[in-house]
Amino acid sequence: xxxxxxxxxxxxxxxxxxxxxxxxxxxxxxxxxxxxxxxxxxxxxxxxxxxxxxxxxxxxxx
Amino acid sequence: xxxxxxxxxxxxxxxxxxxxxxxxxxxxxxxxxxxxxxxxxxxxxxxxxxxxxxxxxxxxxxxxxxxxxxxxxxxxxxxxxxxxxxxxxxxxxxxxxxxxxxxxxxxxxxxxxxxxxxxxxxxxxxxxxxxxxxxxxxxxxxxxxxxxxxxxxxxxxxxxxxxxxxxxxxxxxxxxxxxxxxxxxxxxxxxxxxxxxxxxxxxxxxxxxxxxxxxxxxxxxxxxxxxxxxxxxxxxxxxxxxxxxxxxxxxxxxxxxxxxxxxxxxxxxxxxxxxxxxxxxxxxxxxxxxxxxxxxxxxxxxxxxxxxxxxxxxxxxxxxxxxxxxxxxxxxxxxxxxxxxxxxxxxxxxxxxxxxxxxxxxxxxxxxxxxxxxxxxxxxxxxxxxxxxxxxxxxxxxxxxxxxxxxxxxxxxxxxxxxxxxxxxxxxxxxxxxxxxxxxxxxxxxxxxxxxxxxxxxxxxxxxxxxxxxxxxxxxxxxxxxxxxxxxxxxxxxxxxxxxxxxxxxxxxxxxxxxxxxxxxxxxxxxxxxxxxxxxxxxxxxxxxxxxxxxxxxxxxxxxxxxxxxxxxxxxxxxxxxxxxxxxxxxxxxxxxxxxxxxxxxxxxxxxxxxxxxxxxxxxxxxxxxxxxxxxxxxxxxxxxxxxxxxxxxxxxxxxxxxxxxxxxxxxxxxxxxxxxxxxxxxxxxxxxxxxxxxxxxxxxxxxxxxxxxxxxxxxxxxxxxxxxxxxxxxxxxxxxxxxxxxxxxxxxxxxxxxxxxxxxxxxxxxxxxxxxxxxxxxxxxxxxxxxxxxxxxxxxxxxxxxxxxxxxxxxxxxxx
Numbered sequence: 001x002x003x004x005x006x007x008x009x010x011x012x013x014x015x016x017x018x019x020x021x022x023x024x025x026x027x028x029x030x031x032x033x034x035x036x037x038x039x040x041x042x043x044x045x046x047x048x049x050x051x052x053x054x055x056x057x058x059x060x061x062x
Numbered sequence: 063x064x065x066x067x068x069x070x071x072x073x074x075x076x077x078x079x080x081x082x083x084x085x086x087x088x089x090x091x092x093x094x095x096x097x098x099x100x101x102x103x104x105x106x107x108x109x110x111x112x113x114x115x116x117x118x119x120x121x122x123x124x125x126x127x128x129x130x131x132x133x134x135x136x137x138x139x140x141x142x143x144x145x146x147x148x149x150x151x152x153x154x155x156x157x158x159x160x161x162x163x164x165x166x167x168x169x170x171x172x173x174x175x176x177x178x179x180x181x182x183x184x185x186x187x188x189x190x191x192x193x194x195x196x197x198x199x200x201x202x203x204x205x206x207x208x209x210x211x212x213x214x215x216x217x218x219x220x221x222x223x224x225x226x227x228x229x230x231x232x233x234x235x236x237x238x239x240x241x242x243x244x245x246x247x248x249x250x251x252x253x254x255x256x257x258x259x260x261x262x263x264x265x266x267x268x269x270x271x272x273x274x275x276x277x278x279x280x281x282x283x284x285x286x287x288x289x290x291x292x293x294x295x296x297x298x299x300x301x302x303x304x305x306x307x308x309x310x311x312x313x314x315x316x317x318x319x320x321x322x323x324x325x326x327x328x329x330x331x332x333x334x335x336x337x338x339x340x341x342x343x344x345x346x347x348x349x350x351x352x353x354x355x356x357x358x359x360x361x362x363x364x365x366x367x368x369x370x371x372x373x374x375x376x377x378x379x380x381x382x383x384x385x386x387x388x389x390x391x392x393x394x395x396x397x398x399x400x401x402x403x404x405x406x407x408x409x410x411x412x413x414x415x416x417x418x419x420x421x422x423x424x425x426x427x428x429x430x431x432x433x434x435x436x437x438x439x440x441x442x443x444x445x446x447x448x449x450x451x452x453x454x455x456x457x458x459x460x461x462x463x464x465x466x467x468x469x470x471x472x473x474x475x476x477x478x479x480x481x482x483x484x485x486x487x488x489x490x491x492x493x494x495x496x497x498x499x500x501x502x503x504x505x506x507x508x509x510x511x512x513x514x515x516x517x518x519x520x521x522x523x524x525x526x527x528x529x530x531x532x533x534x535x536x537x538x539x540x541x542x543x544x545x546x547x548x549x550x551x552x553x554x555x556x557x558x559x560x561x562x563x564x565x566x567x568x569x570x571x572x573x574x575x576x577x578x579x580x581x582x583x584x585x586x587x588x589x590x591x592x593x594x595x596x597x598x599x600x601x602x603x604x605x606x607x608x609x610x611x612x613x614x615x616x617x618x619x620x621x622x623x624x625x626x627x628x629x630x631x632x633x634x635x636x637x638x639x640x641x642x643x644x645x646x647x648x649x650x651x652x653x654x655x656x657x658x659x660x661x662x663x664x665x666x667x668x669x670x671x672x673x674x675x676x677x678x679x680x681x682x683x684x685x686x687x688x689x690x691x692x693x694x695x696x697x698x699x700x701x702x703x704x705x706x707x708x709x710x711x712x713x714x715x716x717x718x719x720x721x722x723x724x725x726x727x728x729x730x731x732x733x734x735x736x737x738x739x740x741x742x743x744x745x746x747x748x749x750x751x752x753x754x755x756x757x758x759x760x761x762x763x764x765x766x767x768x769x770x771x772x773x774x775x776x777x778x779x780x781x782x783x784x785x786x787x788x789x790x791x792x793x794x795x796x797x798x799x800x801x802x803x804x805x806x807x808x809x810x811x812x813x814x815x816x817x818x819x820x821x822x823x824x825x826x827x828x829x830x831x832x833x834x835x836x837x838x839x840x841x842x843x844x845x846x847x848x849x850x851x852x853x854x855x856x857x858x859x860x861x862x863x864x865x866x867x868x869x870x871x872x873x874x875x876x877x878x879x
Contacts, residue, residue: 004274008281012257019253023246036195039172 076101078109078133078222094118108133108222115221117180123173133222134167140212142378143227147391149211152229158207159189164200164225166218169193174223181221185209200225241358247293248351254289255344258282262341266852271336279331282340290324293347296354310492312533316350318495319528326521337518339525339851342858349862350533357537357557375445375466379410382454392461403453409442412464413455420451433612445774469750472778473799476754485561486826487536491529498527505845515847522849526840531861535829536561538869543822546873551790551808552815556801559785561826563768563802563819566785568760569714572753572771573725573732576789577739577809578701580772582612584620585682588696590669596626598695601653602687603628605646608636613685616699643685654688661686661693669693682734701731703738706810711739713813720765724753726775753779770812772796787812821875829865836861 025031075082077098083089089100093113100106112120142148153162166178175193178200182191187208192201202214211227218225261278269278297320300313320343327338380402381390387402392410395401400416403409409422421433424446433449436442442455444464461467502523509516540557547554554560571577587595603621606614607628621628631649638644643656645664654664658676661668666688675696676684682700686693714721721742725732732746745756753771757779760767769776769783772792780786780799788800789807797803804811840857843849 001274005277008261008277011260012281012285015253015257019249022249026242026245033194033196036172036175036193039195040175042172 076105078105104133104222108220111220112177112222115181115184117177117221120173120177123176125171125173133219134224140215142389143211143215145378145389145391147393148377152227153211158205159203160206160211161201161203162211162227163229164202164215164218165228166193166198166200166223166225168223169195169198171195177221178218178223181217182214185214185217188214241355244296244351244355244358247296248348248355251289251293251344251347251351254285254293255341255348258285258341258344261285262851262855265338266855275336279338279340282338283328283331286324286327286340286343289344289347290320293351294320297350310495312487312491312529315491315495315498315527315529316346316533318498319524320346322521322524323528326518326525337851339854342525342851342854345855345859346528346530349530349859353534353537356541359541375461375464376408376410380404395457395461397457397460399457401455401457403442403448403455405448405450405452407448409444409446409448409453409455411444411455411457411461412459413442413457415440415442415453416456417454418452420453421449423447423449466774469774469777472751472754473781476778476781485536485558486823487532487830490532490830494527494529494532498524501527501841501845508845509847519845519847522844522847522854523841525854526844526849526857527837528858529833530858531833531836531865532830534862534865535833535869536826538866539822539825539829539872542869542872543818543825546875547802547815547818550811550814550876551805552811552818553790553803553805554801555803559801560819560822562766563785563816564823566719566766566768566816568720568722568765568767570722570724570757570760570767570769570779570783572769572773572776573723573727573735574701575772575792576704576770577707577723577735578703580701582616582683582699583702584616584697585700585702586679586698588672588675588698590671590694591692593694595695596624598687598689599624599697600626600628600631601648601651601689602655602685602695602697604631604633604648605636605644605653605655608633608646609638609644613683613699617685617697620697651689652691655685658684658686661688664688666691666693672696700734703735704807704809706808708739710809710812711742715740722756722760724748724756724771724779750775750778754782757782770809771800787815818872818875821872825869825872829868832864832868833861836864 077093077100079101081101083099083101089103089106091098091100091106091110093109098109100109112118149160149162153160155161168174169178172195175195178193179191182188182200182202185204187205189203189205190201191203193199194201200218204211204214215225261282265275265278265282269275294317297313297316300311301317304311304314323339323346324343327340327343330336330338375392377392378389379392379395381388381395382400382402395411401411401413403420405420415436415438417438419435419437422436422442423433424443436453441458442453443466444461445466502520505523506516506520509519537557540554540560543560544554544557574580584599587599589595589598599617599621603618603626606617618628634647636644636646639656639660642663643654643660645652645654647653654661654666658668658673668686669692672686672693672695675698676686679698682698685697685699687695687697711721723732723736723742723744725735725744725746726748727746729744729746732744736742736744745752748756753776757767757769761782761784767783768785768787769779770787770789771780772789774793774795776788776792777795777799780788780796780801785802786800787802787804788796789809790797790803790805791807802815804815836857840849843853
């Protein structure tokens with residue numbers, strides 16, 4: 001059971017690391033805009049190639 | 063695309079915003095060989111600009127089902143943002159590279175993010191552009207030697223967004239930063255609590271006799287110490303300030319409980335004992351910090367009201383010097399200078415008109431619904447909006463002495479002198495502390511034969527009475543009530559007032575825009591000689607639709623609501639005389655519309671019945687109508703009451719709550735409104751400082767006052783009152799000054815808010831009761847020495863959970879109906 005002497009400090013150490021990461025993320029503004037960044041990844045820059053492959057004309061969203 | 067499809071699209075609505083297109087509106091453009099229809103010029107212009115820039119992918123990226131709104135009106139006077147002294151306020155510079163945050167109106171979805179970033183990045187000189195979708199903000203970095211900020215804002219409005227620079231530091235204020243620091247402390251307490259509970263469970267389940275007990279205890283000590291010092295710091299600080307000011311706050315019993323628990327556990331650890339309470343320390347910290355964080359979220363940000371007022375003040379003026387126009391910062395304009403005011407712009411300084419005439423909208427300051435005609439010799443006030451004429455004004459007061467600046471000072475004064483709200487929990491705390499300390503001493507004295515045991519018993523009394531539930535009682539109830547209010551259109555900005563609102567004894571109402579609609583409406587139609595009301599109204603509306611006057615708009619609106627076919631009538635020879643009336647030929651009838659004097663001037667014999675009606679309509683504006691030389695009708699116009707005003711006043715009267723009507727308007731008008739509502743005290747023709755003073759006088763009489771208002775001139779009174787309630791449609795300043803905002807302008811919601819307040823107060827009382835019940839069970843147990851660390855670890859969170867669950871019951875308030 002001597003392993004416990006290293007396990008518990010290890011657990012505390014990892015806990016601390018995560019608290020640090022959390023505080024860093026809040027400070028960096030990672031939680032300021034949850035929606036924008038979630039959808040930004042889906043907005044590609046290749047609209048020209050898209051249009052060449054698929055000649056669909058956009059319809060309004062009524 | 064087939065003929066059928068484009069037909070379908072035309073019916074579907076505006077190509078840009080999706081709103082229905084009225085059949086008689088003609089905004090079409092040929093885009094990519096397909097005809098597109100638009101609802102308005104703004105949508106058309108924006109869409110063409112987007113296609114021209116090759117960014118039509120925007121429309122593909124708009125999520126299904128999202129309706130884009132028509133683009134907002136672009137901001138005016140953008141050029142002033144290029145002036146160095148104005149840029150100082152919101153731009154950070156690194157040589158030529160500038161950085162600024164813009165508040166952007168018109169962002170609705172991720173496609174907007176794409177469009178804005180893409181169109182900004184294409185401008186030469188822009189280094190980076192980042193949109194924050196949740197905050198509707200744009201962060202820009204640009205090289206000012208290549209491109210100017212005003213050009214960027216113009217470009218933004220061309221693709222359909224209006225951007226205004228702002229300073230995030232000022233806008234968010236220190237409050238948010240303080241609350242964020244609290245969040246870090248909460249994180250850390252949460253981390254320490256989770257790890258310590260694992261150790262505590264090991265100890266409680268038998269490890270306290272094994273070989274690891276020392277190790278566990280020292281680990282617990284190592285976790286609890288930083289948590290107590292870092293996460294518990296606010297409580298120690300608060301308790302210390304409280305002690306120095308000789309006032310007992312909630313922080314003191316918390317600080318005592320925490321430190322006693324910690325020190326006792328440390329003492330036991332050093333002595334080689336087994337009963338440690340380190341886990342209780344972190345559990346307590348975590349729970350109380352949650353309460354504190356909730357409290358901080360609902361605290362009033364009073365600072366911003368003055369910021370909003372400052373924004374109303376135009377920052378530049380066009381000064382006339384030797385016949386040349388020169389744009390100057392208002393601070394540089396001296397008394398006696400001549401300032402040019404263009405149509406539709408804000409008046410930058412207080413002064414007197416020396417040339418030109420125009421109607422000026424002073425609603426923002428005076429609450430007067432009609433624009434005021436200004437001629438040479440009349441005074442104009444900074445911050446009001448010029449109508450369609452050009453004015454040349456001689457400046458009479460420096461910018462810091464203007465009426466607006468005086469209101470800013472009034473607001474600041476009201477903020478600093480407002481009495482802090484006495485909260486129920488605060489009133490109990492001193493007694494609570496006293497009783498706890500006495501009980502602890504008493505139990506120490508009773509067990510003093512055995513020092514060790516006496517110490518343990520006295521400590522456990524202090525530990526068990528740590529006011530965890532008491533600390534959660536108020537913030538939890540207010541958090542739940544605020545959330546519920548927001549769902550029903552009641553935005554509670556300052557949660558503390560939820561306790562006070564139900565105890566209010568006197569309501570003060572602003573008249574224009576609060577009890578009334580704030581604009582002219584046709585009230586009554588009088589007819590003479592067998593004419594039909596609808597025919598007269600059609601004639602009047604047919605003529606008036608060519609006029610921009612507020613009376614004209616009211617008449618057209620009335621015809622519109624009655625669905626009269628006034629648009630089909632032909633109107634010829636339209637002729638208007640300012641301040642008197644209009645003449646026209648409508649469907650081959652000669653129609654005259656205007657004041658009594660206007661009809662007399664045109665040789666019309668006045669009808670006796672109608673003249674009687676005019677003298678009976680005391681405070682209303684009367685418009686007479688003559689057709690083919692006969693005086694046939696009269697319309698009375700008034701600022702009508704809101705539909706739900708009567709119901710609210712009646713219910714307040716039934717609850718025998720005092721009421722006062724405050725108005726900047728004429729006494730006769732204010733009194734007629736009061737009479738319509740069944741009578742109440744009326745104070746008319748008041749200035750902003752008088753409104754503030756009226757509230758003060760009522761408070762000195764011992765009344766608890768709630769103020770309901772919507773204008774800039776109400777701001778000092780809203781802050782002064784025990785509870786300030788603003789309408790969502792009101793000016794930004796009033797919304798910022800108020801404690802509660804009614805989102806949909808439903809006055810009736812005042813009643814709902816009162817109900818919510820009563821319910822919240824009841825829940826707070828129940829919660830305090832719950833925590834007392836808990837104490838009356840646990841204290842005797844502690845005094846007899848029956849409280850072990852395990853019992854403390856279980857009973858304390860349970861009492862907090864009970865309080866949280868009870869607060870959640872507030873949500874049932876609206877379910878029953």
